[in-house]
Amino acid sequence: MENYDAIVLGAGQSGMPLAKKISKLGLSVALIEKRVIGGTCINDGCSPTKTMVSSARVAHIVSRAADFGTILPHYRIDQRIVKKRKDHIVELFRGGAEKSLRKNESIDILMGSAAFKDSRTIQITSDTGEISFISGTKIFINTGSEPRIPEIEGLADTPYLTSTTIMELEETPEHLLIMGGGYIGLEFAQMFSRFGSKVTIIDRAERLVHKEDEDVCKEISQIFSEEGIDTLFNAEVRKVSYQDGFKLTTETPKGLLDIKGSHLLVATGRIPSSAHLGLENTRVKLTDKGFIQTDDFLQTSEKHIYALGDVAGSAPFTHIAYHDAHIAFQHAFKENAVSKHERLVPYCVFIDPQLGRIGLNEQEAQAKGIPYKTGKFLMKHAGRTLEVDETRGFFKVQVDPESKKILGATILSLDGGEILATLQMAMVGGVTYDTIATLPIAHPTLAESLNNLMGQIE
Template sequence: MKKYHAIVIGAGQSGMPLAKKISAKGLSVALIEKRALGGTCINDGCSPTKTMAASARIAHLVGRAGDFGVNVKDFSVDQKAVRDRKNHIVELFRGGATKGLQKAENLDIIMGEGVFQADKTLLVKKPGQEDLALEAKKYFINTGSAPNIPTIEGLKDCPYLDSTSIMELEETPKHLIVLGGGYIGLEFGQMFKRFGSKVTIMDMASRLVPREDSDVCEEISAIFKEEQIDTKFNIAVEKVSYANGKIMVSYDDKAGKGSISGSHLLVATGRKPSSEGLGLETIGVKLAGSGHIVVDDNFETSVPGIYALGDVAGSPPFTHMAYHDAHIAFNRIFEGNKSLSAKGRLVPYCVFIDPQLARVGWNEQQAKERGIPYETGKFWMKHSGRALETDETRGFFKVLVDPESKQILGATILSMDGGEIMAVIQMAMVGGVPYDQIQHLPIAHPTLAESLNNLMGQVKRTNK
């Protein structure tokens, strides 16, 4: 039985930085990972998908080359080369993460699957090797999440794809059917349409991006329609079948029963917390109905000395929030700094469709639900000098402000490089900069950011 001060289960974007920070204090740490260092972000999520999206954008731009006065006679997409480039980036990032961990003192990296025992020790199952029994004063669970595959008749007998396996394709699908119109489905749908696939997105919701304001939905819908991406809503999938290289999806909607066939099927119906198989029930760790581990302000579970962070603990499902969890947890637990908290923190995010959809703070529908007074301003990209120069005029900037304090309540940025602009607004919100001060700032020309002048000047005005 080897003893440590801390054992971290899962080498994701909470687990890795937390393990390094704890070890840097001279405390012994074991980092347990059953699959690959780097977690979902490096191996299955952010890094590989955005690398492939970059390839898809190049295909899109080459296809539009004539709009810029550049004549391209013909081009093709090499799906295998796209995959190989993605793999290279993943290996590069994973290698960097591994080297950083290996340099840390007092830190043991153990590849295997950790399972809690009744006496609150941890058994690490190592493939082809003898199990290890470990013990620690503190345990940190960062096992993340995994694709949620719904129960649909016939699905298990079909060669369906999930958000990981679709990135391993060596051929471009002729017709990709996407079950799920969430952010993952939208990113892959647009990506493969640009690679050359026919794409149909099906969702049970009544519209795209239902968490966003209706005008955001309308603009994204127009963009997808322009790119000839087919979308179907209010869909209840009843059955999936596979025969002769074709996948048939049978469904029911408001118009009645129907079916659609395609060459490939992507199941992008959300993710679920990876809380199973850890032996949590044997030690009494409480789970929410969703399967997330219940934690308090210190990220401590119902069992003293056992903590959980990131997706598995119900934090906003973004890499940067998992990383922030580790930052907060370390400071609260090991530095005694209780001023840092996950409560009330701004949750920025960016969806890497093109143009990017970025959000921070409240949107209109949330403000209305909560009875929050607000004024709004909107500035369309078709009026932006930088957008016109680059011929990237789709989308808009939108802001909500407090009528009395003039503080920014939130913003939605649907534009080229939208995530970068959202970060500027986030810093203004944290710094308490009133919107009218931004309106009158001299911002370098010609940049996308200077459209923030125009955006803030639109507050209170009709945005048609």
């Protein structure tokens, strides 16, 4: 049985950079992957979905071509070409990731399912059933997460779609039903609406993106309504059946309602991929929801075992998984360890306009009793958005009344994620809002609206 200085379970957005970092120290690394190199981001998440979002945006722009003076007699969507383009991007990114790993002689890529035989021994089962064992001085778990499928009567017997399988469609759904109004559901809802599907969202909550401020939720709901997307709130699906189409028996405040559609996307969240790791053979502990318990440095109760990314309950974003690799590496191999609680967590939802957020929003500040002042600037008043006719949404910021530093921001705007990064750097650097208010930002850009935003603070 071969012993490695480090074993990494999962070649995702923590596992890959971590393996490279460790190998640069001259240490031996075994990187175990049961499916494909790249993890969810490259294969099922960020890369393929945002590629398809871009295709849907082109369709949306084409549908508005006359507004810009370009007259088109007709156009059509070819879902097979959309899928082919998506597949090309996935293969390109996956191939690049795998090539960069395989050229590193200190990293052994081992394909198969990994499970702990004991706290230092990993059993690897290949697709053909062949079993082998390796041991490691340090072990890092980056097995990610998977779609959560609720236990609803009849659902398991139907050809429902997940966030992974919906991207394999070669036809445009006539009527797409989406169970769940979270970020994943919203991206696919707008995407397929723009491809030409009738879309209905069924959500248990009382509003979309309920963790955002109420004005953000209202604006997104208005945008979706304008694009013809139907939403049903406070609704619980009780039964699902399929016969030449789906029928969802749904409990609503007004009683039971049957909703019919051609396709069903189950977008009810994700669960950590921890159930089949053999953790019962170690002292590693799980939370009630199946996440691996770690300390502030991603170390488990077994001091030589770390857990990173979704499986450890970190914020479910690629950039956080990547940063987890930095935290675990620093703690395990360097002396200048940093805590996961010391970082700001930005995120961007790739609806159109994009929704980006960092730090506190109003409802969080109020719940925590944190004093704040707020500013808001509507995109319909921004020169750049008027020029490109993308005037939906707004910039919003919360600041500390005394220090004048930024507490948090929500950007619902064209290229919102790009603007968010500017504010993130301002927060890290301690730049005050009054400094930004008078900063000479290049014109005409979207970023210069930050001047106007900071000028609105009261």
